[in-house]
Amino acid sequence: MSTQTLDSPGSPVATGRDDRKTAESIKTGLKPFKDARITTSFKFAREVLRSSVMRQASSVADEVDMSKPDEISFFFLHGDEHKKRRASVAPYFTPKAIVDRYIPLMHATMDRQIAEFQKTGRAKLDDISLELASDVTMEIVGLTNSDRKALTRRVKTIMEANDSFDKRPFYRFMHDKVFGWYHNALRMWRVMDLWKNDIVPAMEARRKEPRNDVMSYMVQNNYSQKGMIIEVLTYAGAGVSTTREFMIMAAWHLRDNPALAERFLTGNEEDQFAIIEEILRIEPIAGFLYRKPDEDMTGTSEGTIPKGQLIGIDIRGINSDTSVVGEHPFEIDPDRARRQKVAGAWGSFGDGPHRCPGAQVALHETRVYLDRLLRVPGYKMINDPTLKWSMSTQGYELRDAIITCDKV
Numbered sequence: 001m002s003t004q005t006l007d008s009p010g011s012p013v014a015t016g017r018d019d020r021k022t023a024e025s026i027k028t029g030l031k032p033f034k035d036a037r038i039t040t041s042f043k044f045a046r047e048v049l050r051s052s053v054m055r056q057a058s059s060v061a062d063e064v065d066m067s068k069p070d071e072i073s074f075f076f077l078h079g080d081e082h083k084k085r086r087a088s089v090a091p092y093f094t095p096k097a098i099v100d101r102y103i104p105l106m107h108a109t110m111d112r113q114i115a116e117f118q119k120t121g122r123a124k125l126d127d128i129s130l131e132l133a134s135d136v137t138m139e140i141v142g143l144t145n146s147d148r149k150a151l152t153r154r155v156k157t158i159m160e161a162n163d164s165f166d167k168r169p170f171y172r173f174m175h176d177k178v179f180g181w182y183h184n185a186l187r188m189w190r191v192m193d194l195w196k197n198d199i200v201p202a203m204e205a206r207r208k209e210p211r212n213d214v215m216s217y218m219v220q221n222n223y224s225q226k227g228m229i230i231e232v233l234t235y236a237g238a239g240v241s242t243t244r245e246f247m248i249m250a251a252w253h254l255r256d257n258p259a260l261a262e263r264f265l266t267g268n269e270e271d272q273f274a275i276i277e278e279i280l281r282i283e284p285i286a287g288f289l290y291r292k293p294d295e296d297m298t299g300t301s302e303g304t305i306p307k308g309q310l311i312g313i314d315i316r317g318i319n320s321d322t323s324v325v326g327e328h329p330f331e332i333d334p335d336r337a338r339r340q341k342v343a344g345a346w347g348s349f350g351d352g353p354h355r356c357p358g359a360q361v362a363l364h365e366t367r368v369y370l371d372r373l374l375r376v377p378g379y380k381m382i383n384d385p386t387l388k389w390s391m392s393t394q395g396y397e398l399r400d401a402i403i404t405c406d407k408v
Contacts, residue, residue, distance in 0.1 A: 021387070037310065038312045050352035051297055053293045054292065093358055101139065125248045130156060133239065143199065245396060264374070275332075278334045319348065382403070
């Protein structure tokens, strides 16, 4: 069965200016899963994401062993097990935790990065965004008892170990089938390096002195080695890779829109967040969210969804649904959410029980990152970043955007 599309009266209409950096590349760079029924309706997507009969679906979801919930990423859990895990992480994402713990850390990281940037007069946006995202995420996780820069390098190496950007059939056959054993072994070696150098020291420290972080929770609940590694890598993927990419994307947009950059620099925090969320609306990091009902889902705005039907939510599509975003859906308009009376991130962080718990942390990171960099004397972004699409994450990756500034 081929990929289907759920059409709705609210499907996006290409009116007005198109500000998207990904508009053309996504056509060839990102394809939905085979047999997925795709929707671009914001209303229907929200029904799916909030439904109790829907389950997470991905390329590996059907292979997950649900018998040991402590050894499963909470991405795949549902029902009471998911509620329990979500409740356990809630304290790490409260407004108080963001203000008291993470924002000072964000500024400390940017202090170091900007000092080095001004010393050399040259840097890569993706290096700075990686270090900021990694520092904040590892503070949340509790990996704070090892060398910070070495930890960032190890996380980066693990995240980049799965080459899912080159889509040539022969390359994929050789990489995945012929040499798959080698790449799997290499990844496992790197993961065990992370375990030995970063997870074990943090685990031993939390046994002696628990803190308000994920590692303390795992130690107190006697997580296995496998469970700890899976949880750490889940946070690394969700907290580091996605936020890192969006920070670069936002900086790219502000470079090419001086009026928007000026509004960002002169506005208050509320205005800055409105700009960031509007960029995120048209440039969400992920391409699709997938769900599958474990029983017939009736009474939706698109009719009955049969048990087992794979639903693919086109995030760009629902974020451009003119029935909720209004006219000119591809233009950046920071006043749009206020005017339409909808939360500014729209569907970019998901919805329902699996909505991204770190959404506010990511927005604060992006605000601090942009606000600090754009105020550096002589700051310039001198080239466009390279843009690639990952088959494994179904998101974009931006690299090699060079920035310069006045040397001090």
